Amino acid sequence: MTEPASPADDRVSRTSPHSITARRQRLGWLLAMAPFGVLLASVLVVPVLIFGSYAFEDGNSSWVTLWTSPGKLNSIGLTVEIAAQTTAICAALAYLYVAGLMRAGPRIRRLLLLAVIVPFLTSILVRSYAWIIVLGNQGPLNAVVRWVFGPDANLQLLYNRSGVLIGMVHVLLPLFVLPLYAVVADIPPNLTRAARTLGANRVEAYLRVLLPLSLPGAAAGAVLVFVSALGFFVTPSLLGGLQETMVAQLIQRELSTFVDLPDAAVLAIVLMGGVLAILAAFRLFYPIELLFIRSQVTVQHRQRQRRPSGLGRPGRRWPLASARLALTGGLSRLPWDTICWGGTLLVAAFFLVPLIIVIPVSFTGEAFLHFPPDSYSLRWYEAVIRDPLWQRAFVNSLFTGAIATLLSAVIGLPLAFALVRARLSQRIRGLLVLLVVLPALVPLIVLAIGVFVWYLRIGLIANTWSLAAAHALLGLPFLVLVVMAALRDFDVRVEKAARSLGAGPLSTLRLITLPILSRAITAGLLFAFLVSLDELLIALAVTDFATATLPVRLWEGANEEISPALAVVSTLYLLLALVAASAALSGGGVRRRSDPEAVDA
Amino acid sequence: MPDPLLSVTALRKQYGDLVAVDSLSFEVERGEFFTLLGPSGCGKSTTLMSLVGFEAIDGGRIELDGRDVTSVPPEGRGMGVVFQNYALFPHMNVLENVMFPLRMRGASAERAEERARATLELVQLDQYSARPSEISGGQMQRVALARALVFDPPILLMDEPLAALDRRLRQTMQFELRRIQDQVGTTVIYVTHDQEEALVLSDRIAVMRAGRFEQVAPPREIYEQPVNAFVANFLGESNRLRVRVVSADDAGALVESVADPSYRMHVSTAPPAFQAGTLIVRPEHVHVEWHSREPAAPSVPGIVVDRAFLGSGTRLELRLLEETWTAMVPASVDEDALPEIGQQVNLAWSPGDARLVDAEP
Numbered sequence: 001m002t003e004p005a006s007p008a009d010d011r012v013s014r015t016s017p018h019s020i021t022a023r024r025q026r027l028g029w030l031l032a033m034a035p036f037g038v039l040l041a042s043v044l045v046v047p048v049l050i051f052g053s054y055a056f057e058d059g060n061s062s063w064v065t066l067w068t069s070p071g072k073l074n075s076i077g078l079t080v081e082i083a084a085q086t087t088a089i090c091a092a093l094a095y096l097y098v099a100g101l102m103r104a105g106p107r108i109r110r111l112l113l114l115a116v117i118v119p120f121l122t123s124i125l126v127r128s129y130a131w132i133i134v135l136g137n138q139g140p141l142n143a144v145v146r147w148v149f150g151p152d153a154n155l156q157l158l159y160n161r162s163g164v165l166i167g168m169v170h171v172l173l174p175l176f177v178l179p180l181y182a183v184v185a186d187i188p189p190n191l192t193r194a195a196r197t198l199g200a201n202r203v204e205a206y207l208r209v210l211l212p213l214s215l216p217g218a219a220a221g222a223v224l225v226f227v228s229a230l231g232f233f234v235t236p237s238l239l240g241g242l243q244e245t246m247v248a249q250l251i252q253r254e255l256s257t258f259v260d261l262p263d264a265a266v267l268a269i270v271l272m273g274g275v276l277a278i279l280a281a282f283r284l285f286y287p288i289e290l291l292f293i294r295s296q297v298t299v300q301h302r303q304r305q306r307r308p309s310g311l312g313r314p315g316r317r318w319p320l321a322s323a324r325l326a327l328t329g330g331l332s333r334l335p336w337d338t339i340c341w342g343g344t345l346l347v348a349a350f351f352l353v354p355l356i357i358v359i360p361v362s363f364t365g366e367a368f369l370h371f372p373p374d375s376y377s378l379r380w381y382e383a384v385i386r387d388p389l390w391q392r393a394f395v396n397s398l399f400t401g402a403i404a405t406l407l408s409a410v411i412g413l414p415l416a417f418a419l420v421r422a423r424l425s426q427r428i429r430g431l432l433v434l435l436v437v438l439p440a441l442v443p444l445i446v447l448a449i450g451v452f453v454w455y456l457r458i459g460l461i462a463n464t465w466s467l468a469a470a471h472a473l474l475g476l477p478f479l480v481l482v483v484m485a486a487l488r489d490f491d492v493r494v495e496k497a498a499r500s501l502g503a504g505p506l507s508t509l510r511l512i513t514l515p516i517l518s519r520a521i522t523a524g525l526l527f528a529f530l531v532s533l534d535e536l537l538i539a540l541a542v543t544d545f546a547t548a549t550l551p552v553r554l555w556e557g558a559n560e561e562i563s564p565a566l567a568v569v570s571t572l573y574l575l576l577a578l579v580a581a582s583a584a585l586s587g588g589g590v591r592r593r594s595d596p597e598a599v600d601a
Numbered sequence: 602m603p604d605p606l607l608s609v610t611a612l613r614k615q616y617g618d619l620v621a622v623d624s625l626s627f628e629v630e631r632g633e634f635f636t637l638l639g640p641s642g643c644g645k646s647t648t649l650m651s652l653v654g655f656e657a658i659d660g661g662r663i664e665l666d667g668r669d670v671t672s673v674p675p676e677g678r679g680m681g682v683v684f685q686n687y688a689l690f691p692h693m694n695v696l697e698n699v700m701f702p703l704r705m706r707g708a709s710a711e712r713a714e715e716r717a718r719a720t721l722e723l724v725q726l727d728q729y730s731a732r733p734s735e736i737s738g739g740q741m742q743r744v745a746l747a748r749a750l751v752f753d754p755p756i757l758l759m760d761e762p763l764a765a766l767d768r769r770l771r772q773t774m775q776f777e778l779r780r781i782q783d784q785v786g787t788t789v790i791y792v793t794h795d796q797e798e799a800l801v802l803s804d805r806i807a808v809m810r811a812g813r814f815e816q817v818a819p820p821r822e823i824y825e826q827p828v829n830a831f832v833a834n835f836l837g838e839s840n841r842l843r844v845r846v847v848s849a850d851d852a853g854a855l856v857e858s859v860a861d862p863s864y865r866m867h868v869s870t871a872p873p874a875f876q877a878g879t880l881i882v883r884p885e886h887v888h889v890e891w892h893s894r895e896p897a898a899p900s901v902p903g904i905v906v907d908r909a910f911l912g913s914g915t916r917l918e919l920r921l922l923e924e925t926w927t928a929m930v931p932a933s934v935d936e937d938a939l940p941e942i943g944q945q946v947n948l949a950w951s952p953g954d955a956r957l958v959d960a961e962p
Contacts, residue, residue: 190688196675197653197682198702198748205676208701212692322707 029422032414036436036476039411043470044439047450048272050457055265062262066270072250076270079247082161082236083229086168087176090225091218093169093347094176098184098214100344103337113181114581115348120174121527121577122355123534125554126570128238130354131167132158132562133361133371135239140357140371163239164246170350171235172228176221183217184210202336203328216286223282227275231443234536238558247271248445255449268446275443355574362567369562380564389553390569396543397533397550400464404471404532405525412476412528413521416483433484440477448537455542462544470538475528482527486520519583526580533576604667606631606788607652607756612661614647614812621647623812624661629756629788636791638799638835639809645792646685648809649760652790654678666755676705681754681787683762687745689733695721695744696729702752720751723781739770746781756788763798775801796836800824808832829958833881840887840926842880843960846873853952856880860922864901867952877960886954887928889917891946900949905940915939921948 055062066072101112119127133139135158145155157163187210195205233248240246245253247267254264357371365375384390419432439447451470452461460466494516498508514521536551543552550569557566605628614622621644629635637645650656652663654675663671670678690698696717703713721729724743733741742762749757763771775798782789793799799806800820807817808831816828827833830841844856847865849872856878858864868880890900903921910916915930917940928948930939940946 188686188688190684190686191690193653193655193675194682194684194688194748195690195701195705196655197678197680199676199679199705199752200701201674201676204705209690209692321704321709325705325707 029418032418032422033432035411036415039407039469039473039476040435040439043451043473044442044447047454048442048446049450051261051265051446051450051453052269052272053265054261054453055269057262057265062266065263066266072267075245075247075250078244079230080274082164082168082232082244082246083226085165086172086229087222087226089165089169090173090176091222093173093343093350094180094221095214095218096340096343097173097177097347098181099340100347101181102184103340104344112344112348115351116174116177117581118574118577119170119351119355121530121580123551123554123570123573123577124171124234125238125534125536125551125558126358126573127170127354128167128235129554129558129562129566129570130358131163131170131239132558133369133567134354134357135163135166136369136562138370143371158239160241161244163241164236164244167235167239168229168232170354171232172225173347173351175224175228176218179220179224180214180217183220184214187213201325201329202332204325204332207328219282219286223278227278227441230274231271231445233445234555248443251445251449261453264449268443268449271443272446275441279441358567358570358574361564362571364564364567366564369564369567380568384565384568387565390550390565392546393548393550393553396464396547400468400471400539400549401529401532403465403468404475405529407468407472408476408479408528409521409525411472412479412524413483415476416480416487419480420484420487436480437477439473444535444537448541451538452541461542462547463542464547467539467542467547467549468532470542471532471535472528474535474538475531478527478531479524482520482524483517486517490516523580523583526583530577530580533573604631605629606633606666607790608664609652610662610664612648612651612663613659614644614651614656615659620812622651622658625812625814627807627814627817629790632786632788634782634789634791634802634804636793636799636803636806637809638793638796638806640835641794643809644812645794645809646760647812649758649790649792653680653682653758679752679754681749681752681757683745683749683757683759685760685762686765687733687741687762689741689744689748691733694730694732695726695736698733698744699748699751702748706752717747717751720747723747723750723784724777738766739774742766742774743777746778750781750785750787754787756790759789759791761793762791763793763795771795771798778802800836806836808835826956827881827958830879830881833956833958838884838927840882840884840924840928842882842922842924844878844880844957846876846878846957849873854957856957858901858922860924864922866901866955868955868957869953870957873957873959875959878957879960881956881958882926882950882954884916884927884929886950887926888949889928889930889940889946890949891940891944900947902945903948905942905944905946907942908939910936917946919946919948 097112097116101109104112134141135155136142137154137158141157142155145153157166191209191213192205195209196202200208231248232246233252236244236246237249248271251264251267251271254260254267360373360376361369361371362380363376363378364370364373365377365379366373415436419429419436424432447470455461455463455466490513495508495512498512499505503511534551535549536555539549539552540555543549554566554569557563607629609628610626612622612625613620623644625648637648639645647656651658654670654673654677658671661671662669665678665680690701693701696714699717699721700710700713703716704710708716718729721727721744724747726740726743726747728736728740733744736744745762763774766774779802791799791802803820805817805819806823808815808823810831816823816832818826823832824836827836827839830839833839833841843859845859845862847855847857849855849870851872853867853869854873855865855867857866859877866880901921903919903926905917906920906925907918908915909918912932914932915934917928917930919926919928926948
């Protein structure tokens, strides 16, 4: 045996015959994965390590500063508190929404899913801006409040905790809904029916059967939401109050106001440590990467086997049990169908209304933001199109996005093939997938500062290409996961048939494999493009006046004066997200195409 | 029927324009094993789910033991149900699954466990602490049965319970079901598309098509006296001949072939109320004659199209009077002596073995 290049390699050689073909194949798969390793190292691992190393630059003084600063400790506590509140609200809304999804027919279900995915693909900046309009003093919500309660009434939901929570829940709810839905949709409907015939009322059937079986999905959603919430920056900055600062904001402030890299690095390590600790803890009892590999099947099978259900526990007095039954029996008389539908529609409205309200605002004929506009015109569209700053930002964004998408395609497609088709043990495959999704889980503020410090050192600041490389890494997880999902549904016999009919491996790839996967690939590329088009923090850190992208301009605009020009740009963003979402819904998998017929019959 | 356990009147269920269950009325007696038999999509599962209370019905009335349960929710009807694919709770072990209905009725843990163990003994299963994912299909079937029986439901409803099992296990379970039903004495409504299963298990079979009952009768009667070609075809194999009624009296009818009126034959039947009919003869009742020159008096000539050795005999496929028939030749006949493909043979049957039904439907 020659030198083993990696543990993965080692495993393969033990299971496959030691032949030249096997070795060549191994080398091929390794080559397919190598570019990703280079990209991961150069825009994530090295930057984050360099940034982190500043925390130890002057002994432990920065650590002492942290432990002795009540303001910073407070901010850490506050961050955990806000993340927990966000997760709790997301959990409640997600269960409501999934209940509605499960009750809906196929067509309504598609629409409801679209209502989740469109905001998911819309820029965080656009969404925050939309909430500033909706919740602001001149916004529609307060217009309604004034109309009902008189001209002096006012609901202050902006620039305080409620604003932060509303904005964060809006951004993160899809991350809870999607895994929960994947698990719940896979629970056989007969189970709750069986519980009913065995004497359980609606509420008991839900609590005893559906709820315990949905927990893996809920746990996954909760971890994703909580971990993402810890690193939030844009939403609390734009919608929050000055007196409540989350850790990510603190890191940015340390850097921009005090220019104190070591202090920022200490906070970054605390944040990263928290995120990684939670992920590692979760991974102990549930391999998180399975979530991304295959939500449905594996989630059910990987459940802990020995969880007591509570039914067999002796010593429970039956008066208590019958009191519980009386309670749930009473509860089950509530009109749950109406409650679920009402709740689902409210959540769908919560998803969509702020986005939709941006559209009329963009057509306002006035100089200032006001809802509803007193007159309509195209003046702000004209203003945006004429403005050289917006023009340049637009060109920069498109260019950066195009390069980033191309780069993630070149690196991501072979990687997706390797991850699905290379002979790897489940363990190693899982770890590799974990590495692929890592860029999506690292707090962006940490990554942004790391990339900034690193690019500064190697002289790549204010360079569209180097920014695109960072964006490519961020877009990669989405592209790879979408293509992997489609590849797994792919019937390999089709390729074998092509080979048996005389097509070589390359012709088979070009004529059979890629065309069949084209919709998934298109969806993945669109995702990657949108990620780049959306990304604010890295762009903010490494661009200058000439290379600034659209999000940078939006951010500056939203921090200065809330001009209707932002609504114009937001509307354009929204349009793009809608296109991408419909592409994603129609192109996600190969099977989907036969779906409508199956459902109609 | 005096004092039926279940009484269904004009049950109706519609999905948009599609009528899934079309004004069904029937009664099920105490201790009876009643089977709904029909092809997939005939409405039998919808009927069952309406009885259980999961389908909001569009009309009709369901009475269980004299009580109107039409608008009672499923948990209040107290019917035991064995679902297709069992619907065992994957997060509970076998014992907990079986204890579930007792706990839902407020039984103490000790009492519930005692009853659950007794019922599991009845179905001969002792893997109490295994999870459903750890046991075989046949064992899952037993758990599902125990779970549906443990709370002494007045009636047990089973929706294709054996469909997921392989053929051999299915046959074992059929006899198991019979044994358990005898022992417990419960009333059963059973849904299946498997005619053999229906014949083995049932006291009465209701053959369904397009939301209606075609015939409701004991297995033997359904097999021997099908009311129409659909029923005849659905239960066992049948040969069909389109005929016209020539004359009829109390002893039977004289009919002639539509394809060739020179062939006339007698059928033992009540005087038919129709002119155009279908004559139905089971393959095992067709006598094949190919040796003698002179055919036995009433017989019809046919051409052998194909033949296949089945072990218990040889099956002939024949062409006669523009129809395709099958007939059996016993295994005792030497292979060399069998009629060749293309050879003409004579087919005969006794008037009592033929059945005359209306050509439509």
